[in-house]
Structure formats: structure tokens, C-alpha cells
Amino acid sequence: MPNAYYHTLNLSLHMTYADILARARAHEQDTVRMLCDLVRTPSFSSKEKDVIEVITTMMQSIGFDEVRTDGLGSVIGRIGSGPRTIAFDAHIDTVYAGDVSQWRSDPFTPRVEDGKVWGRGSVDQKGGMASMLAAGRLMKELDLGKGLTVLFTGTVMEEDCDGLCWLHLIREEKIRPELVVITEPTNMNIYRGHRGRMEMHVTVKGVSCHGSAPERGVNAIYKASRIALEIERLNERLRSDPFLGKGTVTVTEVVTSSPSLCAVADGARLHLDRRLTAGETKESAIAEVQEAAARAGVPDAVVSLLTYNETAYTGKVYPMEKYYPTWTMPETSPYLKAAVTAYRGVLGRNAIVDKWTFSTNGVAIAGIHGIPCMGLGPGDEVYAHAPNEATPIEHLTGAAAFYAGLMGTLSGELQ
Numbered sequence: 001m002p003n004a005y006y007h008t009l010n011l012s013l014h015m016t017y018a019d020i021l022a023r024a025r026a027h028e029q030d031t032v033r034m035l036c037d038l039v040r041t042p043s044f045s046s047k048e049k050d051v052i053e054v055i056t057t058m059m060q061s062i063g064f065d066e067v068r069t070d071g072l073g074s075v076i077g078r079i080g081s082g083p084r085t086i087a088f089d090a091h092i093d094t095v096y097a098g099d100v101s102q103w104r105s106d107p108f109t110p111r112v113e114d115g116k117v118w119g120r121g122s123v124d125q126k127g128g129m130a131s132m133l134a135a136g137r138l139m140k141e142l143d144l145g146k147g148l149t150v151l152f153t154g155t156v157m158e159e160d161c162d163g164l165c166w167l168h169l170i171r172e173e174k175i176r177p178e179l180v181v182i183t184e185p186t187n188m189n190i191y192r193g194h195r196g197r198m199e200m201h202v203t204v205k206g207v208s209c210h211g212s213a214p215e216r217g218v219n220a221i222y223k224a225s226r227i228a229l230e231i232e233r234l235n236e237r238l239r240s241d242p243f244l245g246k247g248t249v250t251v252t253e254v255v256t257s258s259p260s261l262c263a264v265a266d267g268a269r270l271h272l273d274r275r276l277t278a279g280e281t282k283e284s285a286i287a288e289v290q291e292a293a294a295r296a297g298v299p300d301a302v303v304s305l306l307t308y309n310e311t312a313y314t315g316k317v318y319p320m321e322k323y324y325p326t327w328t329m330p331e332t333s334p335y336l337k338a339a340v341t342a343y344r345g346v347l348g349r350n351a352i353v354d355k356w357t358f359s360t361n362g363v364a365i366a367g368i369h370g371i372p373c374m375g376l377g378p379g380d381e382v383y384a385h386a387p388n389e390a391t392p393i394e395h396l397t398g399a400a401a402f403y404a405g406l407m408g409t410l411s412g413e414l415q
């Protein structure tokens, strides 16, 4: 096939970042159409089967080299079979629509208006998936990514348990890329980390007795209340990091038990939402809460880390501790340098490098498994989980071109 060969050769000899953006713009309507098809296919956590089928069909029609799903039901599309493996990740589950009366139109009937695609998941983060699919098409058409195996993962259950899908990919599917690019919304900035988080229970026991003579018993609610006030003080003492910000802890629920409403409570439980900054671990966080309980005069309070135990749409249960470690990519990382280069090349301006406020699958990829991670995604995170979610179409195209351009930078095909 000499003609095809020379055609390919010509493209790679003369290709520039600007060519990639131009090609992405030529496909813009198709990228919008793909995002609309994803939005109109609801995919709440653990109910993603339909949208996974839609993405599988899209990957196949674009000409991905392999498309398959794993045991939890995440879809994995592959382009190339080189020795270096890079992955792009989009979680394709979404939260529910919430109060539909706050939406200007039906959240699951996508609308293209004012240069944006509107609908549930357009920002968080089906827009990232649509840009990944468009990037796959660019890689195929421009024959980009020599020496690379590029995986495009559409992952499940992230909204309920960030990172679980990637624990499964790493541990069960033995996927270990040298770099994972997360496509959660960044408003087209490059993000290199975020705070971690964990969920804990603090359980205390009391001794019930008749409510008419409370002095005979020990009220578990009073013990839990003293601990709750110590948690408030603990929050003020927690450390801060110049890049990631401050660690926080707050009580989000109190559950109590009592034989009757005319009896002293014999049990109480606090639910804690803990956000972890640099240097904080589950061990240090548990020890701090235990110490807060001791300060409250309740040293026998039991502090426990929770476990996520829900069933995937495939029927598989893959338990995970609700500990989602902090992660950052160092500022000096060569991957970050490559991303900044590709960004300037494709988008013609300097990238802002920052961090997410929320948590992503990076907690498992980088936080637990130490695989380098960074991210860029279409849409502004302030619209995530909000009514009237919308992603600018120029973000979709820009992100697609950036993903393809980055593969060209990493493979050495573009400088």
C-alpha cells in the first residue's frame, strides 16, 4: 500500500499542533452529537449499562483497535500497541437530576444553545468522554501516538466511590499505565492534584434507664455531643498546605438509639466527613479523632473507617475502604512539562496549572497506587451536580485537540 504509506508519512513529517486543532474543529459537530447521545442515555451510579453500550458502539465505529468491558462494567478502548501505555479516564456515571423544576428544560433531553451543550452530565463528565472519543478519532486519522498503547476508559460508580473502578482496573485487569490523564472538568486548565478524603464513624455506648430518673443511667447522646464539640475544635487545628489548602473535618450525621423516647439513650454514632491535605493519612486522621474523644472525656469511643460495598451493574461487589488519599503530581514532572508544551502548541496560550476542589479517580490511581496522574477537562466544575449543567462546545474541541496533541508530544512526533 505505497500510497497510504506516503500519505501517512507526509502527515507526520509536516503535522503541527495547529493541524490537530483544525482537524478537531472540522469534527466539532460530531463531537457535539456524541455528547448529546451520552446525555440522553441516563447513567446513574451502578446503573451505567446502557451508556456503556453506547460508548462501545462509538469506539467501534471510530475504529478503536480493541473495545472491551471489565468485571465492574467499565469500558476500555485501546488505540495502538506500543510499549508505553498512557490512559485517559472519564467516569461516565452521573448524579441524579435533583429538583427538576430548577432546570430550564429536561435534564436528559440534550440542548445545543449559546455555544454550549446542556444536560445532566455534560460537565461531570460526559463532556470529557466525548472529547476523549474525538481525540481517539484524531489519533486514528493523523496516525498519532507511535510507540504508545493508549487506553480510553469510561469508568463506573465514581460518583458513589471515587477510585473503586480504577482499583479494579489496576488490581484485577493488571492495567498499569505510566500516566493517566483524568478528563474531569477543569475549565480547560491543567490540574495536578486535589485533597483526599475519608469517612469515619465514632460510636459511643451509654446505659439506658427510665427517663424519669436519668441519674441512674449514662446518656450516650451527651457523650457524643461532647465529642462533636471537640471535632469542631479539631477542625480549627488541622494543618494547611500552600497548594492543596487546609484539611477539614465535620460531623455530617448523628444517629442515636434508645429503648424508648422515655429512656436515656444507650447508643450514639457520629458520621464524619474528613478532607485530607498533604501529609495526612488515614492513620493520622483516626488517631486525631481518637484523641478528640479522649479530650471530651470519652476515651472508650470507637473510631472506625467505613467500607463501600455496593453492587455494580454487572452484579459484582468489590468492597473498598472509604479512604481516598490525597495526591499531587510534582511541579517538576516531565509529564506536566509535556502537557504545558502540548497546551501551548494546540491552544496557543499558556496553561494555568491548578487543582480540583472535589475528589476524582486519582485517589486510587495516584493516591493508592502511585501512578502519575494529571487532568484537563471541558466544562467548569462549578456546574457539576448543579441544575442547568452546560459545557462550552469550544472546550470539547479544545480538549480533544489537547489530548491528541499530548500523545504527539509524548511520542516525540510533535515538539
Ligand SMILES: [Zn+2]
Residues within 6 Å of the ligand: 091, 124, 125, 184
Ligand atoms: Zn466527576
